[in-house]
Amino acid sequence: xxxxxxxxxxxxxxxxxxxxxxxxxxxxxxxxxxxxxxxxxxxxxxxxxxxxxxxxxxxxxxxxxxxxxxxxxxxxxxxxxxxxxxxxxxxxxxxxxxxxxxxxxxxxxxxxxxxxxxxxxxxxxxxxxxxxxxxxxxxxxxxxxxxxxxxxxxxxxxxxxxxxxxxxxxxxxxxxxxxxxxxxxxxxxxxxxxxxxxxxxxxxxxxxxxxxxxxxxxxxxxxxxxxxxxxxxxxxxxxxxxxxxxxxxxxxxxxxxxxxxxxxxxxxxxxxxxxxxxxxxxxxxxxxx
Amino acid sequence: xxxxxxxxxxxxxxxxxxxxxxxxxxxxxxxxxxxxxxxxxxxxxxxxxxxxxxxxxxxxxxxxxxxxxxxxxxxxxxxxxxxxxxxxxxxxxxxxxxxxxxxxxxxxxxxxxxxxxxxxxxxxxxxxxxxxxxxxxxxxxxxxxxxxxxxxxxxxxxxxxxxxxxxxxxxxxxxxxxxxxxxxxxxxxxxxxxxxxxxxxxxxxxxxxxxxxxxxxxxxxxxxxxxxxxxxxxxxxxxxxxxxxxxxxxxxxxxxxxxxxxxxxxxxxxxxxxxxxxxxxxxxxxxxx
Numbered sequence: 001x002x003x004x005x006x007x008x009x010x011x012x013x014x015x016x017x018x019x020x021x022x023x024x025x026x027x028x029x030x031x032x033x034x035x036x037x038x039x040x041x042x043x044x045x046x047x048x049x050x051x052x053x054x055x056x057x058x059x060x061x062x063x064x065x066x067x068x069x070x071x072x073x074x075x076x077x078x079x080x081x082x083x084x085x086x087x088x089x090x091x092x093x094x095x096x097x098x099x100x101x102x103x104x105x106x107x108x109x110x111x112x113x114x115x116x117x118x119x120x121x122x123x124x125x126x127x128x129x130x131x132x133x134x135x136x137x138x139x140x141x142x143x144x145x146x147x148x149x150x151x152x153x154x155x156x157x158x159x160x161x162x163x164x165x166x167x168x169x170x171x172x173x174x175x176x177x178x179x180x181x182x183x184x185x186x187x188x189x190x191x192x193x194x195x196x197x198x199x200x201x202x203x204x205x206x207x208x209x210x211x212x213x214x215x216x217x218x219x220x221x222x223x224x225x226x227x228x229x230x231x232x233x234x235x236x237x238x239x240x241x242x243x244x245x246x247x248x249x250x251x252x253x254x255x256x257x258x259x260x261x262x263x264x265x266x267x268x269x270x271x272x273x274x275x276x277x278x279x280x281x282x283x284x285x286x287x288x289x
Numbered sequence: 290x291x292x293x294x295x296x297x298x299x300x301x302x303x304x305x306x307x308x309x310x311x312x313x314x315x316x317x318x319x320x321x322x323x324x325x326x327x328x329x330x331x332x333x334x335x336x337x338x339x340x341x342x343x344x345x346x347x348x349x350x351x352x353x354x355x356x357x358x359x360x361x362x363x364x365x366x367x368x369x370x371x372x373x374x375x376x377x378x379x380x381x382x383x384x385x386x387x388x389x390x391x392x393x394x395x396x397x398x399x400x401x402x403x404x405x406x407x408x409x410x411x412x413x414x415x416x417x418x419x420x421x422x423x424x425x426x427x428x429x430x431x432x433x434x435x436x437x438x439x440x441x442x443x444x445x446x447x448x449x450x451x452x453x454x455x456x457x458x459x460x461x462x463x464x465x466x467x468x469x470x471x472x473x474x475x476x477x478x479x480x481x482x483x484x485x486x487x488x489x490x491x492x493x494x495x496x497x498x499x500x501x502x503x504x505x506x507x508x509x510x511x512x513x514x515x516x517x518x519x520x521x522x523x524x525x526x527x528x529x530x531x532x533x534x535x536x537x538x539x540x541x542x543x544x545x546x547x548x549x550x551x552x553x554x555x556x557x558x559x560x561x562x563x564x565x566x567x568x569x570x571x572x573x574x575x576x577x578x
Contacts, residue, residue: 024435029443033435079400084392103373104446107396108439111368114400115434118407122427131419137426138411145404146313146322150397154318157393 002279009049010042013070016063020120032097032109033116036074039092041287043280044186045070050276051190051201064126065136065189068117072144073182075113078106080153114144127193135192143181152177165241172210179216180209187277203266208281211259214252215285217242221249223288256285291568298338299331302359305352309409321386321398322405325363328381330576332569333475334359339565340479340490353415354425354478357406361433362471364402367395369442403433416482424481432470441466454530461499468505469498476566492555497570500548503541504574506531510538512577545574 017037024030045066052062081088081096082103089099098106120126121136142148155174159166166174187205191198221244243252263281267274306326313319334355341351370377370385371392378388387395409415410425431437444463448455455463476494480487510533532541552570556563 021435025440025443027440027443027447029439029446030435075400079396082392082396084396103371107368107371107373108442108446111364111399111403112435112439114403115430115439118426119430119434122423122430124423124427129419130423134411134413134419134422134426137407137423138413141404141408141411145408146310146319146401148404150318150401150404151314151316153397154314154316157318157397158316 002276002283005050005276006042006046006280006283009046009066010040012049012059012063013042013045013066014038016067017070020067020116028101028105029108029112032078032101032105033074033113035100036078036097036109036113037070039094040070040074042070043284044073044182047183047186047205047277047280048189050280051187052193053190054270054273054277055190055194055196057190057193061125061127061193062190064120064123065193068120068126068136068140069182069186069189071113071120072117072140072149075110075117076144076149076153076182078110078113082106117144132193132195136189139188139192140185143185148177148181150177152179152181160240165245167241168243168246171241171243171246175210175213176206179213180206183209183212200266200269204263204277204281207259207263207266208284211256211263211281212284214243214256214259215287217244218249218252218256219288220244253285260285291565291572294339294565295331295335295569295572298335298355299329301338301348301352302331302334302355303327305356306359309356309405317390317394318397318401321367321390321394322363322402324389325367325386325398325402326359328383329359329363331359332573333362333471336472336475336494336566336569337478339569340476341482342479343559343562343566344479344483344485346479346482350414350416350482351479353409353412354482357409357415357425357429358471358475358478360402360406360409361429361438364399364406365433365438365442365471367399367402371395406433421482421484425478428477428481429474432474437466437470439466441468441470449529454534456530457532457535460530460532460535464499464502465495468502469495472498472501489555489558493552493566493570496548496552496555497573500545500552500570501573503532503545503548504576506533507538507541507545508577509533542574549574 017034021030021034048066048069049059049062052059077091078097080086081091082098088096090096097109117140118137121140122133127133152174156178159174184202184205187201187208188198191201220242247255260281264278267277306323310319310323337355337358338348338351341348366380367386369375370380371387377385379385386398406429407426410429411422416422441463445467448463473491473494476490476497477487480490509531532544536544549570553567556566
């Protein structure tokens with residue numbers, strides 16, 4: 001049932017993308033933008049839609065921030081996959097943007113997707129109250145920038161060049177930026193749209209983001225490339241510290257499980273209305289890709 | 290006198306950058322961000338400050354959008370200079386970011402500068418009215434994205450791969466995106482901050498942006514790399530259509546001069562209060578770098 005809801009959300013977000021980009025110029029960069037936003041799980045967009053539903057925000061509104069966060073997430077993947085970054089050929093089971101087109105198109109498509117993300121949360125159709133739009137923009141810029149996602153990526157890059165592998169505290173800080181910041185924004189967006197208290201969703205998202213990254217590290221060890229849709233076994237091959245290398249495989253699984261329990265507990269103010277978000281948290285650590 | 294004002298503006302913008310980034314993590318990406326925003330003419334930031342002055346907006350406020358547009362402009366240069374794009378070693382007379390650090394740092398620093406630009410216009414310290422902040426954000430995202438600057442870059446890339454060189458209409462459309470969109474946003478920002486009519490500044494900026502690009506094409510032919518601060522003679526070497534190749538050197542100069550006259554005339558509703566903007570327009574076509 002959660003999977004159905006996730007797929008329905010991804011379809012709605014994809015249709016909204018098509019709608020928003022329908023008048024854009026017919027150039028490779030546009031096709032690359034659509035390609036990059038297609039075929040993912042759409043977890044971040046779904047979190048926005050579900051958080052909005054929880055606060056009785058109309059789905060037509062919530063689609064704007066849902067699309068925005070998927071655009072920002074897609075841009076980060078396109079740039080991450082570049083030869084000068086992670087140098088990946090495969091993403092979501094398909095050639096990465098710079099492999100299907102070229103590096104210049106990948107750089108530009110990523111840049112345009114980032115701008116598009118901000119355009120969508122600042123659009124009056126996202127919310128009639130400009131205070132909400134400005135709040136969504138400011139929080140999204142912080143989550144995506146040098147104090148959020150880019151900070152996490154920069155810490156990751158510094159770690160790869162450092163002599164000693166990171167310890168648990170450092171890798172948790174790295175993750176909080178690299179994956180955590182956008183997941184937190186996604187989970188909180190519904191409350192922002194409704195001028196509601198962010199605290200329960202913030203607490204939920206912090207644990208969800210960490211569990212998500214631990215699950216990713218486990219998949220890198222246990223998964224096969226075909227199912228995961230991208231290269232696996234890369235971290236161990238590079239001697240890189242991960243939650244698995246630091247906690248052991250069983251330790252990492254136990255930590256992810258307890259984080260999911262904590263994430264679910266954080267939603268208690270919402271009662272059973274938040275069951276779909278609880279299911280999402282359990283899905284995050286049971287997924288195979 | 291205009292040069293003094295331009296330099297004072299650039300100093301104020303640089304100090305504001307330092308202030309905004311003072312609590313950021315001490316990582317190469319941060320140093321690259323500061324480096325990339327240093328040493329330019331600061332014309333776009335100055336246009337914001339001057340447009341704000343014209344509308345009696347406090348300079349402390351105007352510094353936020355001034356810094357924002359310089360951040361967005363700097364990000365575009367860092368990414369433009371990458372080996373997969375223009376592959377430039379020199380910018381503002383100094384090594385480009387990917388030459389001084391590496392490509393991954395250049396990609397990330399550009400990405401973070403784009404996010405920072407949006408963060409600065411969405412900041413409550415930029416303007417107390419959230420409608421103004423949301424308006425600045427939306428217009429900036431449009432100017433920077435796939436309907437503005439990135440569109441211009443994508444058209445430029447398509448032109449390089451096309452069999453026939455562009456005609457005057459196509460190259461004007463390309464320029465309107467690539468250089469024009471950010472210059473227009475800069476010139477209009479002061480009116481946006483004051484809820485004022487954008488029309489005179491829009492008309493001014495359209496002509497200014499086009500004159501600016503024609504002057505750039507002339508510098509590529511007449512300038513020397515040391516004075517210009519970046520490689521010259523590249524366009525002709527590539528057989529690329531420019532305003533000079535299409536209009537001839539003298540024709541291009543005449544067109545730039547008449548555009549500057551039109552730009553100055555467009556400011557007539559402001560009377561002599563807009564003389565500094567008129568001086569800026571004349572500067573744009575007389576500059577040597």
